[in-house]
Amino acid sequence: MRILLIEDDESLADGITTALRHQGHAVDHAGTGREGIALALAARPDLIILDLGLPDQDGIETLGVLRHRGVDSTVMILTARDQLSAKVQGLDAGADDYLTKPFAVDELLARLRALERRSGASRSAEIQVGNVVINTASHEVLLNGEAVKLSRREFSLLRALAERPGHILSREQLEDKLYSWGEEVASNTVDVHIHNLRKKIYPEFIQTIRGVGYKLGPGR
Amino acid sequence: MRILLIEDDESLADGITTALRHQGHAVDHAGTGREGIALALAARPDLIILDLGLPDQDGIETLGVLRHRGVDSTVMILTARDQLSAKVQGLDAGADDYLTKPFAVDELLARLRALERRSGASRSAEIQVGNVVINTASHEVLLNGEAVKLSRREFSLLRALAERPGHILSREQLEDKLYSWGEEVASNTVDVHIHNLRKKIYPEFIQTIRGVGYKLGPGR
DNA sequence: GGGGAAATTAAGGCAAACTTAAGATTCCGG
DNA sequence: CCGGAATCTTAAGTTTGCCTTAATTTCCCC
Structure with a gap:
């Protein structure tokens, strides 16, 4: 699966990228919303993991731009535990799932498999x-x-x-x-x-x- | 949308049922896994909300039986926040999404909208x-x-x-x-x-x- | 019946796919 | 941090199937 990770925290991004590559996925990484949009349009990933706490522009806004530009990839957003309203906004803005930080990488991987299936044929792993x-x-x-x-x-x-x-x-x-x-x-x-x-x-x-x-x- | 709720905690079940009906959904409620399976086969719901902490049998097992019997409804599981392994198991057993307890009803509703949106499309070639x-x-x-x-x-x-x-x-x-x-x-x-x-x-x-x-x- | 259009046939050539093996790289245990 | 094993990539040689060509025959309509 081709995955785009939009995350500004370098060390977190590295950890996620490594784990995903280990699972055999192709991972592109963007450090800003702007860069993320560019990569999404160029690489057409199957899945986008988007951190809502980005420096250059609001994550929700980034998501909006992506959907507006016709990017229909599955989107999982990352958000802080207490930002409930942000989560709800995110889901309504076109995200498919979210994960609250901090999270275990295993959990992220399991969620991805679930998302993968939802759009694919099989119902189980x-x-x-x-x-x-x-x-x-x-x-x-x-x-x-x-x-x-x-x-x-x-x-x-x-x-x-x-x-x-x-x-x-x-x-x-x-x-x-x-x-x-x-x-x-x-x-x-x-x-x-x-x-x-x-x-x-x-x-x-x-x-x-x-x-x-x-x-x-x-x-x- | 027709929704089946499998949840043993009466007061929680009542709250969810009320909120869902308020949104215009048809809700069936089962208090045990066994009852849930029977209702799922009879009512063919679009969505099943399944609590993993059921009294009569393990929630994962219930999910397994459902999938085995050919129930292909979307399934959202409810689980306690610290039960990471249970979540992972659940997702791999064929659940589409999960929600950790406690959760706000608004959050549940937003998730449902996201799930609903995903299950459209796919035209024949x-x-x-x-x-x-x-x-x-x-x-x-x-x-x-x-x-x-x-x-x-x-x-x-x-x-x-x-x-x-x-x-x-x-x-x-x-x-x-x-x-x-x-x-x-x-x-x-x-x-x-x-x-x-x-x-x-x-x-x-x-x-x-x-x-x-x-x-x-x-x-x- | 004649002429042009379409159908038929077979073979040569070529690009796509397969196979193999060697060198490069990554992974993992100590 | 190192060395061996597993895996990955590259590239060259081989095979295979298909496409095109073109010559010949048949068909149709005037």
Whole structure:
């Protein structure tokens, strides 16, 4: 998943970024509302995490601008515990969820998974496609009940495809989900990971649409 | 919206019920998990508010049973502030959101609006012409329910014609749809692809208007 | 029956995708 | 903080499938 973090506190931002990357997400970071808007328009993230206590402009205002410009990404706002009215405003201004500071990173991650699901197909942390079960919380993948060991990138790739089984994702779209701004790849990395995934699962599970991209197929 | 509240604390339940009804929602109330499951199956609510601290059975378990029985309503769970692991479990078990107790009723209402807004959209990417179904998302084409394997150009051609069934498109117009500027083609390519399409589907599906172009015909 | 339009056919060429392996990088335990 | 293991990226070589071309045949309308 591609995530944009708009947060001025450097150390907090670093912590969140690291945790998210560890989960296999592509993370872009903006330190101000203005910068955040620019990045949101350029990178088209799946999710935006927005701190309401920004220095250059009000967080709510930033959110308003984003929605006005047609950014329809899911938005989670971060706010201080006692700012109830701000939370309510935020939700009504187009945020999808909020988290009160301070929070545990595990909680943030769990919330993200919930949000991810709300817009996607599956209702629980498990996505099933054919005889393959993908657990987005534990990062476990089962093929006919047996565990398959995947690396981080392999898992991210599989998750991206599994969010909408049957839907085709181009190489470019897949790269966008895996790599943040500034760490783009310039090779056939995606091809290679797809190849390795096919070896670990089974070849027909991931189908190639020549000239278009890849999609998950039906069970064998 | 039809809402099911599963909450054992009578006075809290009364307060929430009143507030929700005030907003124009239909509210059912269950005091136990067992009762909640029965009501969920009977009433098919749009939203379920589930307290994790239930007397007769664990709230997480209740949620599991609901999802297992195919209840796909949006679920918001209520939990005590310090029960982090419970929240995380709940979200991963298929809840869409949670709220920590104690909370202000305004906050609950704002959350509901956010949830409501999210569950809209998603239009189908399918075009149907006669007994042929064209799925633009998966590039799948079904003839009487059976998959027909098309190449990229064949698919583009078919989609172009299917966008306006019955309308006549000239070769030139079709070429414009298939080829971007700078890669024009100088032969009877379109004819050839049309021919191959007819072989894969059935000849009468694509009709020739002599001297003008092609159009999609009615089912066989 | 004649001429132009459309259909048919087959083959060569080319770009997309696959495979492999080596070098770079990251991760993790001590 | 270091060294080995796992993983990731790059790039080159190979394979594959498709697209285009063009020559030939069939069809339709005047």
